[in-house]
Amino acid sequence: MAAAALCMLVPALARADSSEGGAFMLPGYGARAWGMAGAVIARVDDESAVDWNPAGLSLARRAAGLAYVELVPESFVTQAQAVFVTPIGSAHVPDSGASRHAAGAMLSTLSADLGNGDTYRENHLRLAYAWCPQPLVSFAFGGQAFMSRSGVADFDAWGTSVDMAARLAVTRKWSAAVVARNVFSRYSYNDDRDQHKDASYVVGLAREGIHGVGLEADMVYIHEGWHHALFGVETDYLFGVLALRGGASILSAGETRNSFSFGASALAANRLVLHYAATLDEDEAFGTMHRFSLAVRL
Amino acid sequence: MIAGLAAAPALLAPPVLEPFDGGTHTSSYLVEGTVDTLRLDSKVLILRNDVVIDSAATVKTKSFSVRIPLLPGKNTITAVRVAVIDSVLQVSPPSNAVHVNFVETETFFIPVPFPPGGSFDLNPGREASGATLRVYDMVGDEVARFENRTPRSYYSFIWDGLNGGSEAVRRGPLIAVAVIDYPDGTHDVRRRAFLFDPGASR
Numbered sequence: 001m002a003a004a005a006l007c008m009l010v011p012a013l014a015r016a017d018s019s020e021g022g023a024f025m026l027p028g029y030g031a032r033a034w035g036m037a038g039a040v041i042a043r044v045d046d047e048s049a050v051d052w053n054p055a056g057l058s059l060a061r062r063a064a065g066l067a068y069v070e071l072v073p074e075s076f077v078t079q080a081q082a083v084f085v086t087p088i089g090s091a092h093v094p095d096s097g098a099s100r101h102a103a104g105a106m107l108s109t110l111s112a113d114l115g116n117g118d119t120y121r122e123n124h125l126r127l128a129y130a131w132c133p134q135p136l137v138s139f140a141f142g143g144q145a146f147m148s149r150s151g152v153a154d155f156d157a158w159g160t161s162v163d164m165a166a167r168l169a170v171t172r173k174w175s176a177a178v179v180a181r182n183v184f185s186r187y188s189y190n191d192d193r194d195q196h197k198d199a200s201y202v203v204g205l206a207r208e209g210i211h212g213v214g215l216e217a218d219m220v221y222i223h224e225g226w227h228h229a230l231f232g233v234e235t236d237y238l239f240g241v242l243a244l245r246g247g248a249s250i251l252s253a254g255e256t257r258n259s260f261s262f263g264a265s266a267l268a269a270n271r272l273v274l275h276y277a278a279t280l281d282e283d284e285a286f287g288t289m290h291r292f293s294l295a296v297r298l
Numbered sequence: 299m300i301a302g303l304a305a306a307p308a309l310l311a312p313p314v315l316e317p318f319d320g321g322t323h324t325s326s327y328l329v330e331g332t333v334d335t336l337r338l339d340s341k342v343l344i345l346r347n348d349v350v351i352d353s354a355a356t357v358k359t360k361s362f363s364v365r366i367p368l369l370p371g372k373n374t375i376t377a378v379r380v381a382v383i384d385s386v387l388q389v390s391p392p393s394n395a396v397h398v399n400f401v402e403t404e405t406f407f408i409p410v411p412f413p414p415g416g417s418f419d420l421n422p423g424r425e426a427s428g429a430t431l432r433v434y435d436m437v438g439d440e441v442a443r444f445e446n447r448t449p450r451s452y453y454s455f456i457w458d459g460l461n462g463g464s465e466a467v468r469r470g471p472l473i474a475v476a477v478i479d480y481p482d483g484t485h486d487v488r489r490r491a492f493l494f495d496p497g498a499s500r
Binding site: 022112116153 | 408410411432434435436437438439440441442461462463465466467468469470471472473475487488489490491492493494495497
């Protein structure tokens with residue numbers, strides 16, 4: 001019911017808006033999340049929590065992962081990421097089994113061919129920590145350092161940003177989360193001009209266990225209006241091997257446009273997971289994107 | 299030497315053309331330059347491969363600009379200033395030469411870095427019925443969009459560096475996506491990454 005109400009609010013809150021661009025903006029980690037169009041902050045419980053909602057780290061097992069996507073194949077715009085998450089100590093919250101303390105690290109690199117022999121690169125290092133004091137709630141914060149390099153004059157830069165997040169287990173089946181990204185940020189170019197990243201805020205509501213299916217609806221506020229509305233659905237691992245998922249994203253930037261995602265994961269030996277996701281953009285912004293990620297539960 | 303015009307002592311200084319460093323271009327080129335003085339009885343002749351192709355007046359301002367068609371392959375663009383001095387037609391020495399290569403194959407030119415007022419030049423390779431160009435940030439949100447529904451064999455979209463909400467766009471990488479519609483109902487999509495710098499000059 002609550003999820004349905006959230007969905008009905010979206011058209012009223014969506015408004016036309018345009019991005020102000022800027023450096024150090026990267027799509028989130030991994031094919032699992034993108035298979036649900038990024039609607040994951042309340043349900044995320046694996047290594048991708050480092051990027052999507054650090055509060056989810058308290059639910060994650062020790063794991064490592066790799067992800068790769070060609071964002072714009074024609075211009076060789078690629079993104080590669082490596083991630084590691086681990087509980088800290090052996091303390092667990094009774095009932096939920098969540099780790100009282102957990103941490104994660106992620107290294108991302110973005111590369112783009114600009115033509116004329118020039119290449120633009122960004123490297124990002126994200127560190128995150130989650131604290132789960134009792135069964136209902138987890139708090140987290142993350143810090144990020146990033147730098148860019150290219151052969152083009154005055155495009156070398158470096159900077160830092162801070163994220164904050166919380167996840168609330170409303171009941172055993174319902175959960176909610178809020179993530180504030182780039183709450184504080186600043187980066188400096190080598191000609192001493194400073195800029196900052198736009199802060200963005202995500203709220204999400206999720207429902208587990210509807211005949212083995214989980215649902216989530218998120219809203220992303222970037223600036224001057226609700227910017228994205230995201231919906232995701234995911235099955236449990238069928239026969240302990242295969243999970244399926246799908247999602248939709250309503251973007252209100254410029255003119256309203258929709259993109260749709262679907263994906264699957266294959267689990268082997270209860271340790272190795274291969275995720276795949278495809279994103280279909282009706283506006284052909286980036287075309288059809290295929291994402292892959294691999295996770296090892298340690 | 300220009301046919302029909304006599305050589306003369308250098309009573310007129312040659313025009314100075316803005317250099318072009320892009321190497322290749324679409325089927326037309328905007329020649330921009332300056333002369334040293336204003337003269338009521340003078341004009342600038344634009345030469346493409348030593349043949350006069352157009353002219354520009356230099357009566358009110360010392361700067362001039364003329365968009366000229368290019369020939370397939372290499373184009374050497376120069377300019378001379380002509381004036382009637384003491385009832386005699388005088389010709390200046392030629393200006394600096396600007397070399398522009400017009401590639402007939404499909405191309406999509408974007409300056410590096412892209413300055414405010416720069417242009418996205420799109421050569422569909424054949425007559426198109428229209429083109430749309432959209433600029434996105436690296437997470438796929440739209441920054442700006444342009445559209446030209448005129449049937450043409452090339453398109454040039456000039457961007458002032460403002461987004462759809464008339465806000466200044468920040469320095470950083472962006473993606474340009476051009477959709478070209480053809481009269482037979484087909485369309486092409488071309489995508490290029492580029493760097494936008496609001497502090498860069500054209």
